[in-house]
Amino acid sequence: MRSQDEIVAARNADWRELETLVSRAEALHHLDGPSISRAAALYRALSGDLVLCRARCTPDLVAYLDNLAGRAHSALYGAEPFRLPAFGSLLTRDFPRALRKNASFFALSTALFLIPCAIGIVLALFVPDAASQILPRSMLDGMADMYSKGFDEGRGEGADSAMAGFYVRNNVGIAFRCFATGIFFGLGSVFYLIYNGLNIGMVTGWVTAAGFGRNIGTFMCGHGPFELTAIVVAGAAGLRMGHSLVVTQGRTRLGSLRESAPDIVHLVVGAAVMLLLAAGIEGFWSPSAAPPPVKWAVATLFSLLVTAYFLFAGRERARTP
Amino acid sequence: MAEPARRLQPIDTTAEIETPEHVRFHYPVAGPARRVVAWALDWLLRGAVLLVFAIIAVMGGLAIGDAVSGLSTGFLLVILFLLEWGYYTLWEVAWNGRTPGKRALDLRVVTVHGHPLRIGDSFLRNLLRAADFLPLGYAVGLVAMARDSRFRRLGDMVAGTMVIVEERRAVASTLRIDPPPTPKELASLPQRLPLSGDELEAIELFLRRKEGLGPAREEELAAMVAPLFASRMGLRNKDSARLLALLHARASERRRPL
Numbered sequence: 001m002r003s004q005d006e007i008v009a010a011r012n013a014d015w016r017e018l019e020t021l022v023s024r025a026e027a028l029h030h031l032d033g034p035s036i037s038r039a040a041a042l043y044r045a046l047s048g049d050l051v052l053c054r055a056r057c058t059p060d061l062v063a064y065l066d067n068l069a070g071r072a073h074s075a076l077y078g079a080e081p082f083r084l085p086a087f088g089s090l091l092t093r094d095f096p097r098a099l100r101k102n103a104s105f106f107a108l109s110t111a112l113f114l115i116p117c118a119i120g121i122v123l124a125l126f127v128p129d130a131a132s133q134i135l136p137r138s139m140l141d142g143m144a145d146m147y148s149k150g151f152d153e154g155r156g157e158g159a160d161s162a163m164a165g166f167y168v169r170n171n172v173g174i175a176f177r178c179f180a181t182g183i184f185f186g187l188g189s190v191f192y193l194i195y196n197g198l199n200i201g202m203v204t205g206w207v208t209a210a211g212f213g214r215n216i217g218t219f220m221c222g223h224g225p226f227e228l229t230a231i232v233v234a235g236a237a238g239l240r241m242g243h244s245l246v247v248t249q250g251r252t253r254l255g256s257l258r259e260s261a262p263d264i265v266h267l268v269v270g271a272a273v274m275l276l277l278a279a280g281i282e283g284f285w286s287p288s289a290a291p292p293p294v295k296w297a298v299a300t301l302f303s304l305l306v307t308a309y310f311l312f313a314g315r316e317r318a319r320t321p
Numbered sequence: 322m323a324e325p326a327r328r329l330q331p332i333d334t335t336a337e338i339e340t341p342e343h344v345r346f347h348y349p350v351a352g353p354a355r356r357v358v359a360w361a362l363d364w365l366l367r368g369a370v371l372l373v374f375a376i377i378a379v380m381g382g383l384a385i386g387d388a389v390s391g392l393s394t395g396f397l398l399v400i401l402f403l404l405e406w407g408y409y410t411l412w413e414v415a416w417n418g419r420t421p422g423k424r425a426l427d428l429r430v431v432t433v434h435g436h437p438l439r440i441g442d443s444f445l446r447n448l449l450r451a452a453d454f455l456p457l458g459y460a461v462g463l464v465a466m467a468r469d470s471r472f473r474r475l476g477d478m479v480a481g482t483m484v485i486v487e488e489r490r491a492v493a494s495t496l497r498i499d500p501p502p503t504p505k506e507l508a509s510l511p512q513r514l515p516l517s518g519d520e521l522e523a524i525e526l527f528l529r530r531k532e533g534l535g536p537a538r539e540e541e542l543a544a545m546v547a548p549l550f551a552s553r554m555g556l557r558n559k560d561s562a563r564l565l566a567l568l569h570a571r572a573s574e575r576r577r578p579l
Contacts, residue, residue: 003525003573005495012492047344056522058529064490066335069346071487073338074417074429074437086440165398169405176406180451183475188452241479258481265441268448283395 004057011049018042019068022075036076043072093314095270098263099233100310102240109236112193113228120201125209131202143203144210147219164283171227171282172275175234179241179268186242193235200228214292221299222286225306227278230271237267274306336471336483338435348435348485350471351428353463356484360459362422367404374400409447414440427488433471433481442480449476496528502570510571511554520550521572524565531562 021039050065099106124131131140174196181188207216244260245253285298335347378393412420418430418438430438430446438446453462453474462474471483516524523546531539539562547561550568558564 003521004529005573008492008495015492044344047346050344050346058526060490060529061492063349064492066347066349067487067490069344070338070348070435070485073340073344073346073435074431077437161395162398163395165395165402169398169402172402172406176448177451180449181455183449183452183479254478257479261445261479261481262441264479265445269441269444 004053004061007049007053007057008061011045014042014045015049015065015068018046018072022068022071039072040076043069043076046072090266090269091273094266095273096310096313098266099236099270102236102263102267105236105239105243106233109189109193109232109239112190113197113232113235116194116197117201117204120198120203121205121208124202124205131206135199135202135206140203140206144207144212147207147212147215148210161283163287164279167279167282168276171231171279172272175231175271175275176268178231179234179238179264179271182235182238182241183245184242185245186239189235189238189242192238193232196231218292218295219286222295222302223278223282225299225302226274226281229306230274230278233267233271233274237264237271240264240267334470334472336433336435336485340435346435348431348483349488351426351484351486352472353466355426355428355486356472359420359422359426359428362425363408363420364422366421367408371397371401371404406448409450410440410443413438413443413447418443423484427486428484429487430482430484433483438480438482442482446476446480446482449474449479452476496525496569498528498566498570502567506567507571507574509556510567514568514572515553516550516568516572521569524569524572528566528569 018039021035021042046065046069050062050069053062053065120131174192178189178192178196181192204216204220207213240260241257241264244256248256251259286295290298334350334352336350337345337347339345375397378397382393409420413430416424419428423429430443432438432442450459450462453459453465453476455461459474462476465474465478466472469478471477473483477483514521527542534542543561543565547564548558550556551558551564556564
């Protein structure tokens, strides 16, 4: 039977060596081969010491060994550095796949967004003062004023970049919040989808009622296929997350949530990329001086692209026998 | 991945990790106070970075003229966006689960299985800040932490992560008896102690923890066993803690003859 002092005396040199190896590099890949295998051997030996010491030794020594084991573990298995191919395959394969797999959530999310949007347009167009009852009058007038000029002149590069920055921050924020609040059993996503749908619908309706429908139409059609779709996708991810908390299929709520995590990540990262694209288009193309027919044609092309991407990207190729 | 099966866990704030090679160790889990301080440090750093870029943008605007003012506004808004949604993920991926604030407080984010976190985990846990922050000041996150044995906020739960403390510690020092046993004291003890290995181990554990105990508690604990040993060996027991120290000295003396 060995006492604590004897255990420390016998093993301390090894512990110190492992400590030096671990603190030498954040991740062990920076070390040479022999050092790595030496560290791995020391780490395995340490696990034996831990078992022994947990039964025999005082909490401070056990805490020291626990800490060393933790640090060695995280150094030996160092985090996967960011890999570009993984990101590429997310866009070409995982994102559209996850969307198809969760088509019902996407459909629900679209309905939650589009129906309030349509109601908003109808209210603003046909019910006098409905929009100004709900949204601040000054904001509505500002919007109408903004679209009154049209885009025959374009907007100037400085203003374009400022607005692109604004769209990145504002719209990605909207989409991320739309997703994140889905953690409250999906209710947050439901709220933000309806709220944003109604808002966008009312503004569109108001500006149209003021006589500038053509302008807001040609403005929105360019980035709409990316931006509005991305918000709906983020909403779908939020609904998926909420659903996994409610319908657990016999798992714990947390287990069920974890099960849905890969899908959620794919959907949200995909939506984020679409929003970045949308911000670029919204900043530079949407307000450009291109004639309306060209803008509508490009918008149609964009819509077809997005649809084709969602439908076909990442499908398995037919196997030849 | 399934959650690890529930087994008896110690009643403290540690999380047991069992790695695929069956190495088992414990991580101390970080509590809300420490994480709030780390968050505040990161917040200050983000503010400082934004300030630096704002100065660059203004100087650029002054130097080149109004033409770039829109450009620099757009540039600043993009920086603000990156700081709001990308700051944590960028650091946590580059620095294996740490941001500068976390590093300053010896914190690290790992998965609940003790693995280093991957980019997807980090992205998810940091996006969920939008929910944890609600209605303001991370109220939801703090409530979630208070209810969870591993102090996880909602983002941690969704991403399957936890925040651990990684303070460096020192090896326990050798046990010394202070003041050293006098020959007279040692002479009063029997040559061979009628003590079992378990009993000696318990004595050693007690002596090592003595430093951290108050004198009253020390005496209280020692008085639970010392009289038993004293009567077994026919000794007079004046000072229970001292008696235990002497017994330990004799035992180690026998184990390592000079």
